[in-house]
Amino acid sequence: AQSVTQLGSHVSVSEGALVLLRCNYSSSVPPYLFWYVQYPNQGLQLLLKYTSAATLVKGINGFEAEFKKSETSFHLTKPSAHMSDAAEYFCASSNSGGYQKVTFGTGTKLQVIP
Amino acid sequence: EAGVTQSPTHLIKTRGQQVTLRCSPISGHTSVYWYQQALGLGLQFLLWYDEGEERNRGNFPPRFSGRQFPNYSSELNVNALELEDSALYLCASRSRDLRSNQPQHFGDGTRLSIL
Secondary structure, rough: OOEEEEEOOOOEOOOOOOOEEEEEOOOOOEEEEEEEEEEEOOHHHHEEEEEOOOOOOEOOHHHHHEEHHHOEEEEEEEEEEHHHOOOOEEEEOOOOOOOOOOEEEEEEEEEOOO | OOOOOEEOEEEEEEEEOOOEEEEEOOOOOOEEEEEEOOOOOEEEEEEEEEOOOEEEOOOOOOOOOEOOOOOOOOOEEEOOHHHOOEEEEEEEEEEEEEEOOOOOOOOOOOOEEEE
């Protein structure tokens, strides 16, 4: 069964510093992978998705993620953190095929320190 | 394009009562997912409907149930409410496009508080 693991339930960075949120997947075949962001009292918003077209995926708000099969990772990065990036981030995976089950990680709360 | 809409946005109930939450998917989406997000417990998968059928169910008791209508909208019903049911209930919809993988699109949720 597929699964995703997010390392670090809370991450703190200074404003302007690099953001790195970690996600590792477990699957017998490379899955489709997603990153979502959730702001307080809102639903989840798609940041980016990996669907095997390119290993480096660029998303909204300056975020990007790199798929590394050898490390079974799909870490999310942003070169320079803004205060508005403070939110909870979820990694998710989906198997290929018609009836696709989506599995979410436990989430990482990002705190941006001024 | 209208996004996923959920109603009501907030709800206050007491223990033992019953509640119905509603979700309208994005036009053209046939799959609807329900999640419970309780404080400190992350996103817990509840139910998945596709083409009017229940396709998968999370580890929740039978008092959590739902259905999907011919127009693909969905209801989540919770009977005999308990204090631990207090949570944000999120609905997501998804295109069942077999040519490429499509992400889930989320509504803003219904905040359910049990007193």
